[in-house]
Every structure is written in C-alpha cells, then in structure tokens.
Amino acid sequence: MSKRIEVRDLDVYYGKFKAVEGITLNIEPRSVTAFIGPSGCGKSTFIRTLNRMHEVIPGAWVDGEVLIDGSNLYEAGVDPVLVRRQVGMVFQRPNPFPTMSIRENVLAGVKLNNKRLSKSDADDLVERSLKGANLWNEVKDRLEKPGSGISGGQQQRLCIARAIAVQPDVLLMDEPCSALDPISTLAIEDLIEELKTEYTIVIVTHNMQQASRVSDRTAFFNIAGTGQPGKLIEYDDTSTIFSNPSEQSTEDYVSGKFG
Amino acid sequence: MPDTAAPARAKPRLRPGDRVFSGSALAAGTLILAILAGVAAFLIIESVPVVTTDPKDINILDGQPFWSYVAPLVFGTLWSSAIALLMAVPVSIGIALFISHYAPRRLAQGLGYIIDLLAAVPSVVFGLWGGNVLAPAIQPLYSWLTEHLGWIPLFAGPASGTGRTILTASIVLAVMVLPIITALCREVFLQTPVLHEEAALALGATRWEMIRTAVLPFGRPGIISASMLGLGRALGETMAVAMVLSSSGGITLALLTSSNPGTIAANIALRFAEAFGTNINLLIATGLILFAITLVVNMIARWIIGRRREFSGAN
C-alpha cells in the first residue's frame, strides 16, 4: 500500500515567478515526514506538486521529476486524476462536503473510483474508514446528518476518513491541525501515528512540537528574501534536526530565533 | 454623601447612519408589502362581479360557466411555461457551467456579455421573431413529427399549417427566460468554495465529477431560485405569446396542432382592448388566478429549497 517518493531537482513556478527551487529528497514508505519552515517558503506549493494539486491553480507548473515507486508523475500521458487517487490530500481548513451526510462524505471518493458498491460493502467501508480516523464512536449514531454539522476537529477527521476510504498509497496533509483546538490536535496526531503503519505520510506544520512528536524525518525549507524561491535547506531524521542540525538557519528556526 | 452614584453607564447610542439605514429598510419592506396587498385587493374587489353576475351577461363567456372558461387558460399558462422551463433550465445550466468552469477566461467574458444582451431584448422583438421567423421555419419539422411520431400523444396530428403552436410559443419563452437563468446560475457556480472543489479534485475527481460532487449540489438552491424567476417570467409573459400563439382550443397535450389553449396573460392582452362592462371584470379575475398561480409556484420552490436547508452548507 504505502510507497516510496523520490523528488529530483524540482522547481515550481506560478507563471514566471519561481516559488520553489531545486528540491531533491527521498521519502520512505511507512514513515511520517514533516515539512517545516517560515511562512511563504513554499511548503504548500511543494506538497501540492506531490499529487499534482498545484495544477488546479491557474498558471502553476513544475520542472523536474517526482517518482512514486519509480514512476514519474510528470511523465507525458500520466493522468493527474489517477495520481490523486493514489496520493490523497487533507487540507488546512476542514472541507467536508456540506451538501452530503457524514456517510456520503466518507463514500464520496469511492463512489467516483468504482461507481457500484453494495449497501453492506459501503457500510463496512464507512465503519472501517471512520474507525481508521478515530471518529466512529463519535458519529456512529448520526451518519445521516450533514458533514458540516460536527465540530471542526471532527470535520478534519472526517476529511481524513474520506481520504483513506479510497485507500491511497500516500497521504499528504497541509497544516491539518492549524484550525483546531489542542485536544483535537492531539487526536489527529495520535491518528497519524496509527496511519503510518499503512501509509506514507507527509505533513506540513508550523508547530515544532508537532513535528518532533509525529515525524520520523523532517525537512526544513527556507527563503532568502521576498521574491526569492524557497529552497530545501536540510533534510534529516527528526531527532537530528531538532537536537543537532548541521545548518545554522535550521537551528535558528527550530529554536525559535526566527520564523 | 459617600459616592454611591453608580458610574454612568454608557447608553447604547443609536448612530445616525444606523437609524437612517434601519428606517429606510423598514420603509422599503413595508412599501413592498403594501403594494402587494394593494394589487391583491384590487384584483379581488374587481373580480367579485364575475361571481355575482349571471354568466349569460358576460359576452366573452358566451354562456359557459367561469371555470370552464379559465381552465384551458390556466392549463395553457402552466403547460407552455413548464415546457419552456424544461428546455431552458438544462441549457442554462450547461452554458453557466461552461462559462464558470470550462471556458477560457476571454471566451467566458464574451459569452457572458452576449447572454446579458439577450436579456435586454424587448419581448415584442421575441414575439415578432417567433411569429414571423421561427414558426414558418419550424413548421416542416412539426409535419414530419406528426407523420412519423404521431402515435406519441404529444406529437398527435394534424400539424398546424402556420407553425404557431404552443410548442413554438414555449420555445420563444425558453429563449426569453434563458438569459436570466443562465446569469444567476453562473453567479451561483462561481460562488462554489474553492475548498470544496479542491476536496473533490484531491479525491481523484475528474472535472465533471468535481462539478457533480461539489458545484451542482452546492448550487442547487440557486438553480431552483433561478428557475423560479425564469418560470415567473414565462408565466406572466404577455406580448410574445400573444404574437406567436394562435389559440383557439381547449386542454390538450398535443403540442403541434392548430388548436392550442391560450395563456392567461396573452388572453388578457388580446381581449382587453375590446372588452367592456363585466367583461373587464372577467379578465381581471383571470389575472387574479395568474397572481395566485405565481404565489403557489414560489411557495413550492421555497419549500423545496427549505427541505434540505441542513445540507446547504449555510451553517
């Protein structure tokens, strides 16, 4: 299920503006990788290129390669729709479909992928996904209620359930906890810990404690100044990044001297 | 005396801007209600003589009871509008989606402009076009349909020789309501939160699937409201129908024959000039019925929208 990601010399542009430059890194299967760095350094921009979600933004394009288990996402003829079925994404703001019930939300992706699903298979999948997202006990009695009628933290876990229901290989999370309270944040962190046994997880976060709690590896991005492209400064085991980084700017950032 | 005087609490002060605004909002709201009530009162009062007068004394009725006179008109009004809506809504949604989600920006702007222009064409022009251009042009199709598909009740023959049938009137109505439905749907579709569109795309939706999972459900109340505005216009359309439709018949499902039911609004326009005495009251009474139909249609639309309020995303 989970897969290895290799990024080779990737540049990302918005029109003529180069937002991210020269990223090369490998992400191992069944691991959690955290992206940290100051605002505007291109973390969101970069993470979106791992499932071609940047293409949704008019004018955004990339130069370079992203390989998932050896096959390049950007090869001619690769369908971005299929890429996104393989690499799921959870966003900063919880975004369950307000027009759908909790149950329909969980099934939304599956319904796209393989149209027909028997009632009992669907029930199983809903239960499994919601349990996988640690949400089952809280919502099992109101599966037919609207997806937007639960708390923000629950909505975010619903979004995670929706993403894992399609059984992707990789799960990308762009600041999944930044709109949540501390309790909900802990619930999601626990969840990430469990999910990593099955998925390759990449998470963007502004929260240093979070990065050190949940991730195995950490990538620090930085930007030389406004209008400059963001770059990968250092990529190492999380413990190394937080205790003994090799770059001065990494140390300054993780110790809170700037950013 | 020890200072027991409570600190003067700041009184909520009404600022002049607020006062002017709430005053004018209230006045506008009251005015609308008053106008509506005035119109209703006028219609009801003027309609009373129709009930109290012997049908034989009202020439237009020609001896028949009031209800058998209005029934075909009511049917014609609803039938022609329903067909018009049936044709206009899918096309409008298609154009609106094309503008909001498919077309390149410049093309979308141009198209939007053309649609808005269409909305500004006076209904007399549509009437002239429908009666003098569309009807003769489409007549051969009607003949063909009655010949080959005549076994379907809708296409029962004999075909009208002039092409001025209820279907032609409905097509003209559809063209007339298309711009407003399209413009509103386009606005609604553009309002779809990017968040929800991205949610669908990130699940591996194609563009059409994204539209189906995020855009259309989100826009559903808007689509219904837009359709109802269009329907309102179609129900009340007077000139275009009066100029296109040759009405003589009663209630029938056949769309292509020369015996078509008229519509209330067109009937009033055609008869009013020569009407006198209680005949005028009769026409006003049919107007009252049109008024009631419009109200009921709007109430149904509201009910439909309200039924799934929980799921509207407004919370």
Ligand SMILES: Nc1ncnc2c1ncn2[C@@H]1O[C@H](COP(=O)(O)OP(=O)(O)OP(=O)(O)O)[C@@H](O)[C@H]1O
């Ligand atoms: N849609 C866009 N169009 C043009 N430029 C953009 C767009 N989105 C982001 N950028 C630019 O790309 C650069 C990187 O932005 P990005 O959102 O990736 O930063 P980030 O690291 O995610 O920041 P944050 O931590 O605040 O989320 C910034 O200079 C930003 O202004």
Ligand SMILES: [Mg+2]
């Ligand atoms: Mg970001």
